[in-house]
Amino acid sequence: MTPDYPLLVRQLEALLDTLDWLSNSAQTCAFIMQEVGELNWVGFYLHRQPNMLSLGPFQGKPACHPIPFEKGVCGAAARTRETQRIDDVHAVADHIACDSASNAELVVPIVVKGQLWGVLDLDSPTKARFTTNDQAGIESLVTVFIDKTELTTTALT
Known part of the structure; x- marks a missing residue:
């Protein structure tokens, strides 16, 4: 069943009632994990040091940390600042396998005032889980997160 993204x-928007990035990122992960089906991991990776992503709030099994920009789907999203929608992560040569049960991945970069703040990563055990509708829907949820949160890149370095 396709999520009702406008409702989500x-x-x-109603759930994120603070400007605090930590609270809002934790709430966003929990909300997406609860409301979007066929996921086994949802989380943020933060851009805290040059060309590297550090693990942030997440829902799911323990995760890989850190992730260099030159590796994996999250690294590609950080490097290109473009959403990555991968139907089969095992077909990606430099995929970082934190959980062997993950088969599909959607990673949305979070850019604030022209600077990369981090990425939101969703993993699914179902191949080809993420459609263009899911991509647009998750990107709209990221926009809500950005709009409702005080995000600065200087605080993360």
Whole structure:
């Protein structure tokens, strides 16, 4: 069943009632994990040091840390600042396998004032889980997160 992303946007807007990035990122992960089906991991990776992503709040099994920009789907999203929607992560040569049960991945970069803040990563055990509709929907949830959160890149370095 396809999530009702416009409804999820309204719900997330109501849920994020603080400007605190830590609280809002934790809430966003929990909300997406609860409301979007066929996921086994949802989390943020933060850009805290040059060309590297550090693990942030997440829902799911323990995760890989750190992730260099030159490796994996998260690294590609950070490097290109473009959403990565991968139907089969095992077909990606430099995929970082934190959980062998993950088969599909959607990673949305979070850019604040022209600077990369981090990425939101969703993993699924179902191959080809993420459609263009899911990509647009998750990107709209990331927009809510950005709009409702005080995000600075200087605080992370």
